[in-house]
Amino acid sequence: MHGFLSIDWAGLALAGGVAAVAVVLYIIARRWWLAAPLAVLSLAMAIGSAIHLYRVAEMERDFPAPGTFVEIDGQKLHVLAEGPEGKGPTIVLFGGGHAPGTSMRFIHDALKQEYRSVLIDRPGMGWSGPAKFPLSTATEARQMWAVLDQIEAKGPVMLAGHSFGGLLAANMARLRPERIHALVTMDATPPDVILYGPRLDELSAIASDPWWNGFLRLFALDYQAIKGEPELPPAYAELERKIAQTMGEADAVQKAYSTRPRAQMAAYSIFRELTPQGMAAVGYETGFFEGELGDVPLYLFAPQNSVGINDVSTVRDAEEREAMRLQKFYAVARERYLDYSNNSVRIIAPENSGHNFLYEHPDFTISVLRQIAAGTYVPVPDDSAEKQTTKATPQ
Known part of the structure; x- marks a missing residue:
């Protein structure tokens, strides 16, 4: 079902199905007033689907795919590989959430001047x-390696992933550790936070809202507008502004393609x-x-601490003692990645x-990644930490 709902013309097919039911109902009951509501619903669905298809065509015209396509496990995946080969590791970047490559385009554009940099749109995302x-x-980790094999990425690979993309990068490193120049987890999602942490309203919405977003988009409807979104806390509103500023044009591209049903279902x-x-x-x-x-x-x-965590509902609504416990839990959980390798460094x-x-x-982020890729990054030991810790001075 999710595969069917990922197809842009699925709305027209569903509208046709409702129309067929209306016709059958009229034939059987010979009561027009029984079939009329379904006929009207079918017409509304067809109109909404036509609007959606027009928007998709407009989006594809305004934002054409910049890279090439490879087929992996019957899926057409978009990959953008740019920069000189053979001058260091191939750098592969993954954004947070299940984001497309555009989320890391600003880093890619900076690093491709010196290294081969690769952005892959995960299944259903972007182009x-x-x-x-x-x-x-776990499955996507294997598929990402298959993409790199198809584009003939040679030599060592530096994987860098943010948040949920960091978990993907770590899974890739486990599959082919002999290929890894470095694994950079940028505040990657710790499985412990999901398994043992408190229930977060934000994560609950992330795990449930996309289905309705995708289904209603087939008929040009905006689920978030229908649902009604509370006003963003000032810190989140400012963060969104900074993200848009940093991403530039890629922000508009990502927001446009994220509304596509295939992205939401994925x-x-x-x-x-x-x-x-x-x-x-x-x-x-x-x-x-x-x-x-x-x-x-x-x-x-x-980050060294949990800046911004106070805006998370579970912390915001907790009593002072519990809020302090939650902050400590999140701070400790993010450090678990240091234990996964015998050769880990805290930045x-x-x-x-x-x-x-x-x-x-x-x-700052680009500078640190550039140093790691070049092998010139020198950690500064911190006696207060079991692992090496550094604040890194950009070069």
């Missing part, structure tokens, strides 16, 4: 075709991993145990930055 369901991080499928039940179901194939990555160079790049993002520090401080 990629509809996904095959169900989706999982997000709905894989975001089930963001529930305790979903993560428990895939825990062994997606999670990690201590030292599992061996000596893979792993860089945990994240502290700029002061007063939050989970999306790469958009708040793009120049």
Whole structure:
């Protein structure tokens, strides 16, 4: 069903199905007033679907695919590979959530001047075709390697992923540790937060809203507008402004393509991993145990504290003692990535930055990634930490 709903013309097919039911009902009952409501609904669905198809055509005309396409497991995946080959590692970037490559385009454009940089639209996202369901991080990790094989990415690979994309990058590193120049997890999603953390309204919405978003978009309807969204806290509104500013034109592209039903259905499928039940179901194939990555160079790049966590509903609504416990839990959970490799380094993002520090401080982030790619990054030991920790001075 999700595969069918990922097709842009599925709305027309559904409208036709409702019209057929109306005709059958009229033939059987010979009562026009019984069939009329279904006939009107069918007409409204057909009109909405036609508007949606027009918008898709307009979007594809305004924002054509910049890269090439490869076929993996029956899926057409879009990949943008630019920059010189053979001058260092191939850098592969993944954004947060189930985002397309455009979410990391600003980093890609900076690094491609010196390195081969690759952006891959995950199944259903960006310019990629509809996904095959169900989706999982572990399956996508294998598929991302298949994409790199098809474009003949040679030499060592540097994987850098933010948030949920960091979990994907880590899963890729586990599959082919011998190919890894470095693994950079930028405040990556810790499985422990999903399995053992408190229920978060924000994660619940992420795991449920995409289905309705995708279904109603088939008929040119905006689920978020229908549902009614509460006013964003000032910190979130300011963050959205910074993200848009950092991404530039790519922000408009990503927002346009994210409304496509195929993107929302793909997000709905894989975001089930963001529930305790979903993560428990895939825990062994997606999670990690201590030292599992061996000596893979792993860089945990994240804020030192939980700036912005007070705007999360569970923390905001908790009593002071519980709020402090939650903040400590999140701070400790994010550090778990350091345990996955015997060769890990902690990098502290700029002061007063939050989970999306790469958009708040793009120049700093790009500088650190460039140093890691060049092999010139030198950590500064911190006696207060068991692992190496540094605040890194951009070069």
